[in-house]
Amino acid sequence: MSASPLKVLVTGGTSGLGLAMASALAAAGAAVALTGRSAARAASVAAGLPGAAGLGLDVRDESSVARAVDQAWSRLGGIDMLVNNAGIGMRTVNPRFMTHPQGFWEVPPDGFRAVIETNLTGYFLVAREVTPRMLAVGGGRIVNISVSDSTMRRAGFVPYGPSRAGSEALSRIMAADLRDTGVTVNLLLPGGATVTGMLPPGAVPGGRVFLEPAVMGPPIVWLASDEAAGVHDERIVAAEFERWLRDREGGG
Secondary structure, eight states, rough: SSSSEEEEEEOOOOOHHHHHHHHHHTTOOOOOEEEOOOOOHHHHHTTTTOEEEEEEEOOOHHHHHHHHHHHHHHHHHHHHHEEEEEEOOOTTTTTTTTTSSOOOGGGHHHHOOOOOIIIIIIHHHHHHHHEEEEEEEEOEEEEEOOOGGGGGGOTTTTTTTHHHHHHHHHHHHHHHHHHHHEEEEEEEESSSSSSTTOOTTOOOTTTTOOGGGGGGGHHHHHHGGEEEEEEEEOOGGGHHHHHHHHHHHTTO
């Protein structure tokens, strides 16, 4: 972490990967604002983290995004890093997706739209609101959370797979648009199926190893550090982070 506390906005920070990242950042000394659709729940979760603030935010709604970013900017005294994480999974369109996958033609259109609006449009709306502020102060960091490539093409994974493929493409274009501006954009993903609320209760197939959300802690703290200044347009797999960092530091 840098000498002065980094100010970080984590969307979808009340559970799962978002909470794991917000917790790691707060423990490392960052000033964190975490968001959730329920302001009360966000405030309750934030109360358990040192110096954190909890804010209500529906990433699908422009006015909610503008209001939450204003609040975060005011509470933190700026935003140095945005962690675009808020998302919903396959459970919202097919509660039995792990055991009874649906063909894409069976997916309800409203369910498709809800996942795309949250996981893709939501990333766009929050980054669109934060980026001009970062540009105005001369820099900032954006980390977009993604998933493994296999999830983007797995049978039965419409609309979640397309939503994450879209958010990854969005991230790469954001990085291209912001090159040499002082605002960096990187992708971070767990590197495998992770134990979060997106899994159906009890849906852990025998013999399959699932990652814990805490796997996201070390790479997000590093991305908030002075060492990561200038790191841009990288796709970092959390489960392979130590090896990736060794290769990077070794020039390999």
